[in-house]
Amino acid sequence: MSELGMSLAALPQTWFATPIGAIALTLAAYFLGVHLFKLLRHPSWCPPVIIAALLIAAVIALLPIGIDDYNRGAAWLMLLLGPATVALAVPLYQQLGQIRALWKPIVLTLPLSATLASCYAVLIAWLLGAPREVLASLAPKSVTSPIALSLTQELGGSTALLMGALMTTGITAIFGVEWLSRWMRIRDQRLIGLALGINGHALGTVRAFEISHQAGAFASLGMSLTGAFTAIVLPLVWHLWA
């Protein structure tokens, strides 16, 4: 009997010995998060990903396993971020017609907007005395996660802090775009979509698709171009400046 109890107590370690436990936990938490999100009537300040991350953190805290055991397994899932970045070529190609038609205003505004999105945060944090590691984790905060992750590793930032920064930025951008566009009386869906994609990366793009298909298309355009532009410029500027 006690033998059975012993093996039951060791069960969590068995589950998390291979990546399968961590992957199952991530998927289960994600679907539960989406379900709870619907039950809570789509609160814009608390996207399903946050609910799911809290659920996973709670499970890890309750079970006799550590964050490292979870990360080891979840790394297998995050490997997909690489091919997922390559897959962004599809929305980018679909928008090429729109980009060609609007290339002038986009070329004028997007690099500046993408630069400001990064500069404001780095400047505020620097003025408030944040160390270099924190600045490197905040700089790619408006870029879609697969690009932001490789950027922050390149600059020497903390992955965990960047992830938190990405979440906070996404939620703030969604809230900010909705509030400011109402205040500035902007109803142009292309504009709202671009602003959501440039400032709020994947989270903003998901929100833009909820507003309308056109807003979503422009948001994925804003997100892809901000990602590509920041990926090229940020490492250059960072190494010149540092």
Added chain:
Amino acid sequence: MSVLRGFLWLLAFFLLGQTIALWLPIALPAGVIGMLLLTLWFCQRGGMNTDVVAISQPLIAMLALLIMPGVVEIFFVAGRFADQAGAILSALLLGTLASVASSLWLMRRCLPPETPHE
């Protein structure tokens, strides 16, 4: 099968991106190089590969799920950045609101008004 063939294309372009990254003077993520090359390839052949489209839609829809494991860790390392919390939060909240405001303002000035047929 179409999804798996598409996935192989994505992996091939990712590996190509890794290869090219070795020769580039700046450190560009392999995924980004792969994305740009794949877009160029679509342009060159004048259309998208249906297998790649089949895998791209579910993969892009999964982006939020793929970010999540990284988010979990912040709850466990938050203590390390506790003394920086003020600077980090003001940078994120104020910085994002400021950049949203400036991009909306910039684009309202520069984007031509929507034509009716769009």
